[in-house]
Amino acid sequence: MTHAVIVNDQQQYALWPSGTGLPEGWQATGWTGGEQSCLDRIAELWKDGRPAPVRRAVAEDSARPAVQLLVSPRLWLREVLPEEAAQITEGGTAGLEWLGGVPSAETRIAAKMLTRAAGAGVHVPGWGMYLLIRAEDARVVGAMGFHGPPADGSAEIGFDLTEKARGLGYATEALGELASWTLRQSGLDTVVATTTEDNVASQGVMERAGFELRPERNEEGLLVYRLTR
Structure with a gap:
């Protein structure tokens, strides 16, 4: 034949x-x-079996300034540069394709915090915001990052997924990867994450990632979850 x-x-x-x-x-x-x-x-x-959009995204990323990149089984956690955060704050895509079309309101707020920190000269590379990029198609499915540089051996992480990406285990996978990276850094032994009492989905993410609920709440009355070495 x-x-x-x-x-x-x-x-x-x-x-x-x-x-x-x-x-x-x-x-x-x-x-x-x-x-x-x-x-x-x-x-x-066909020497590279990845779909063309993924190959293009990797090639474009290699031309960007150096950023922190973490890799989990299904995701790339790619650090956001301050200039990209400024674009995301205004609803821009930072040159990437987003599941759902555009960044969520929560992601835009996180990007604004990074932009302000950079403008004030207190942003520390590696300890800002990361985009969660799905490896299979190079689409951004959410964001995760730190509330600021580590202090007293501890760092706090927050996260948000686009609505279409929820319920698929992406947040748990990304939180586990970023928390693991955090605890490998010198002088750090604790990762903290907080949520409201009614946010059962976020509580589940933290528990599946190995975090434990603490008896005390923070100053804002939020539930506090902690992961230690």
């Missing part, structure tokens, strides 16, 4: 029987032949 090499709009390649209708979203490359010769051709053409 003669086969054809086909390609989709994600620049992914596949083998397809010649003379049959192409699947939706795919087009012929013009290369036909035996099964093995077509497979060999695909191996030559």
